[in-house]
Amino acid sequence: MADSVELPILSELASGVFRFGSVTVVEFDAESPWYETSMTIAAKSVIQGVPTDYHTFEHAPDDVRAYLARLGVDVQKAEESGRLRILNSYSSQVGLAPETKASSRVASTIEGSLEVDEWTKLIGSAAPDDADEKRRIHVDDNTSAMLRINDEKTMSNFWLTASAFAKKHGLVMVNSLIAGISSEAFYKRLESVADTIIDLETVRKERVRHRMRVRRDRGTNHDSSWKGIEIADNGEVSVVSGARALLWSEGFY
Secondary structure, three states: OOOEOOOOOHHHHOOOOOEOOEEEEEEEOOOOOHHHHHHHHHHHHHHOOOOEEEEEOOOOHHHHHHHHHHOOOOHHHHHHHOOEEEEEOOHHHHOOOOOOOOOOHHHHHHHHOOOHHHHHHHHHHOOOOOHHHOOOEEEEOOHHHHHHOOOHHHHHHHHHHHHHHHHHHOOEEEEEEEOOOOOHHHHHHHHHHOOEEEEEEEEEOOOEEEEEEEEEEOOOOOOOOOEEEEEOOOOOEEEOOOHHHHHHHOOOO
């Protein structure tokens, strides 16, 4: 597939699934390590040279920068080059001024408000030939935070607009929702728009373990089996592989 892209972590779940101009929804347990996983995806994408946006709703931008640095990113160089943009929807929620000047018109609107009506206006006015917005990976730490300001119907309507924006600009959008806190109808409406749906669960047995799978991808015959994930001492997430993967699947690891 000409527009396919290998996403760190996610492509290890099912190869050949992800592509520019697509929307992925991750539904994650609140106690699962989605934050750590999202940071690993962003860090490895930047290191591989792929223009990447990390959209933070739940963490201070400087905390995001510190985490990325732990994972090996030269944050200052990546931000100055435009290879990394940290979109800050955290500060406005806690009454703080943005820490730095917004890096683009998109970032300025996003950082000023969580009202999706404003975001819809921005998307509608974005030029399709705007090179700064093309073929980027966009990862959210917790898109569910937008429900603090917007109702489910408004969010569902916005998702369709955002999906069209992603396709027009060749973005890889990785949005994330906490599982089980919204209505079933809301999840189904968003899933109907998404190209790919990923589950991230926490399993509690003798020990707490975490697993991920690609539940659905449009137009592909993909691997939908659960894969174990683990976190290294520096906070990097990896997919359990090799002989250990078999032990994990049988509950011995």
